[in-house]
Amino acid sequence: MTESRLSRRGVLFGGAMIGAGALTAGCTSNDEKDPAPAAQVGNAGGDNDKPGKQVTIGFSAPAADHGWIGAIAKNAQAAAKQYSDVTYKPVEPTNDINQQISAVESLISQKVGVLVLLPNDGEQLNQVARKAMDAGIPVVNLDRIFPDKLSYRSWIGGDNYGMGVAAGHYVGKKLKDKGVAKPVILEIQGIATLPLTQDRSRGFADALKTYGFSVTAKQDAKFTVESGNQVASNLLQAHKKIDALWNHDDDQGVGVLAAIKQAGRKEFFMVGGAGSANAMREIKAGGVLEATVTYSPTMAGSAIKVARLLGQGRGMGDLVELQVPQSITLASETITKDNVDRYLPLGFES
Helix, strand or coil: CCCCCCCCCCCCCCCCCCCCCHHHCCCCCCCCCCCCCHHHHHHHCCCHHHHHCCCCEEEEEECCCHHHHHHHHHHHHHHHCCCEEEEEEECCEEEEEEEHHHHHHHHHHHCCCEEEEECCCCCHHCCCCCCHHHCCCCCEEEECCCHHHHHCCCEEECCCCHHHHHHHHHHHHHHHHCCCCCCEEEEECCCCHHHHHHHHHHHHHHHCCCCCCCCCCEEEEECCCHHHHHHHHHHHHHHCCEEEEEEECHHHHHHHHHEEEHHHCCCCCEEEEEEHHHHHHHHCCCEEEEEEEEECCCCCHHHHHHHHHHHHHHCCCCCCCCCCCCCCCCCEEEEEECHHHHHHHHHHHH
């Protein structure tokens, strides 16, 4: 599961588009008869929520065997339903590379207007994405990136390194404020061999370093509830005193929290990752889990909105440029008890 950022609550993401009116408020000339350049620029984007050219958007993603992936499909469908000018064509989700390639080829043969594609593996689906681009079908690459930039028109995803940085700053600041000199900090990863996991761990380590801290021990838990439970149990047994724990993934965090509760451990605090509704409810209730850092599946809804704009030849209404950006990275936001109510509606069920 990843660089400029537009707020999900602003221009495009997580809700209706904001029109260009905010750019037209001032006049740049003392002569009221002169046209205002700001107004001319603002109108280039237009009111993007108004119906426009009909667009058929094809969509392909892996099978929903993980809460985050399941939420990807739901967010994409919900965004598509907002627009009368969008025809949404999802194909059967699959974890089989060859089946996903075949499904994407079927969308190409149907001549969809735009293709939103979250590949099982960016490298292995790179060629079929390039085939779509060569056929004149813009590809919005969602999350797992294609190695060839000619294989996609726009990429949108989360910030894995930023997740680690956000978690590291939460942990580091809290321990520093408490005056803990040599804290025991544990880290439960997803799949250690994945670049995304390595980015998260690197960001976490870099942020902790600014406080003079480092990770005491880490182990990967494969993004599953079962492995999360087992790995957490092992770490709890190995460390009789813990100060903080960062778990990369809220889905596997269900198992992690179960192990903590079973062991009756309460001397440390925990930070989660991704922003599941389960984690947010735990944060709201109070307990070991105090925060989670987002890697939100709302990016799929944003990808549909981007695809619609591409199909209609529009730009983003609050930007000066006339075209959709080539790359959009969502910031990793820290959810705590203080702001959890704002984020809960965006959470996904593990």
